[in-house]
Amino acid sequence: MKLILFGATGMVGQGALRECLLDPDVTQVLSVARGSTGQKHDKLHELLHKDFTDFSALERQLTGYDACFFCLGVSSAGMSEADYARVTYDFTLAAAKVLAKANPQMTFIYVSGTGTDSSEKGRSMWARVKGRTENALLALPFKAAFMFRPGFIQPMHGIVSKTKLYRVVYAISAPVFPVLNAAFPKAVTTTERVGRAMLAVAKSSFGKTLLENDDINALAAGSA
Numbered sequence: 746m747k748l749i750l751f752g753a754t755g756m757v758g759q760g761a762l763r764e765c766l767l768d769p770d771v772t773q774v775l776s777v778a779r780g781s782t783g784q785k786h787d788k789l790h791e792l793l794h795k796d797f798t799d800f801s802a803l804e805r806q807l808t809g810y811d812a813c814f815f816c817l818g819v820s821s822a823g824m825s826e827a828d829y830a831r832v833t834y835d836f837t838l839a840a841a842k843v844l845a846k847a848n849p850q851m852t853f854i855y856v857s858g859t860g861t862d863s864s865e866k867g868r869s870m871w872a873r874v875k876g877r878t879e880n881a882l883l884a885l886p887f888k889a890a891f892m893f894r895p896g897f898i899q900p901m902h903g904i905v906s907k908t909k910l911y912r913v914v915y916a917i918s919a920p921v922f923p924v925l926n927a928a929f930p931k932a933v934t935t936t937e938r939v940g941r942a943m944l945a946v947a948k949s950s951f952g953k954t955l956l957e958n959d960d961i962n963a964l965a966a967g968s969a
Contacts, residue, residue: 746947747773747810751840752817753782757856757895759904760936761814761943762789768944775810777803777840797836800843808847812947815840815855821871829871834878845885852889854943855882859896859932859958883954891946895939896932896958904936931959938965 748765752758753776765771766786776782776791777800792806797817800807815837821829837855844851857879862872865880879892942956942964953960 746771746812747775748947749775749777749807749810749813749844751777751813751815752856753778754780755816755818756900756904757818757898757936757939758814758816760901761816761940763902763904764937764940764944765814770948771944775807777807798831798839800840804843804847807844810844810848810851812852812854813841813844813848814943814947815853818856821874826870826874830874830877833871833874834881837878838881841882841885841887845887849886850888852891852947853882853885853887854891854893854946855879856893856895856939859894861892861894863955879955889946889950890954891951892955893939893943893961894955894957895934895961897934898939899933899935901935901937930962931957934958934961934965938962941965941968944968 748771750758750762750765753762762774762776762782765774766788771788774789776789777794778791779793779795781791781793782789792803794800794803817836819832841853844853855878857875860869860872861879862869862876863879865873865876867873882890882892939961942961945964945968
């Protein structure tokens with residue numbers, strides 16, 4: 746299986762990349778990003794690209810892949826709706842439209858979040874934008890598309906967030922994560938579980954297109 750990964754340098758993307766490189770069914774991972782992951786692996790190939798509003802010139806290089814894991818995202822804190830939508834909606838759809846054209850048999854997996862607003866009309870700005878992004882992705886002619894809505898994600902295996910505040914939160918939560926996991930199994934997950942669940946739906950069909958946190962954990966457990 747050949748995969749394309751967006752956001753490989755972010756926390757969720759790092760987790761997805763780790764699981765892809767460990768999986769014997771994955772033969773190649775193409776990281777599309779503005780900068781290098783800094784990793785070296787026989788399976789890993791990197792395609793550096795600066796303009797995330799236009800991937801049309803890369804269509805040939807993005808052809809021949811079985812799945813795409815789209816893990817690129819930013820926090821909405823301090824951002825206007827227009828700026829947040831540019832990264833969350835515009836970047837995602839710019840890539841997805843080219844991929845759908847180049848790989849009609851592709852499975853596209855988008856990392857969204859718990860609380861995403863599919864109606865696009867709620868009071869929460871980030872939830873509306875995420876909902877609009879999900880709806881647009883589901884309308885594209887992929888073989889299959891899945892929207893992942895994880896809750897609190899604990900980084901594993903030395904993975905760290907780029908955001909300083911998040912790094913502090915994750916460092917504090919790490920010692921008590923087993924307690925959180927036991928008390929709130931439908932609300933918390935890990936970078937490892939998200940990566941494993943993405944691989945699980947890329948390999949076989951799944952009955953739901955919107956996967957909540959407990960779906961993600963169940964898929965990860967089933968693939969262990």
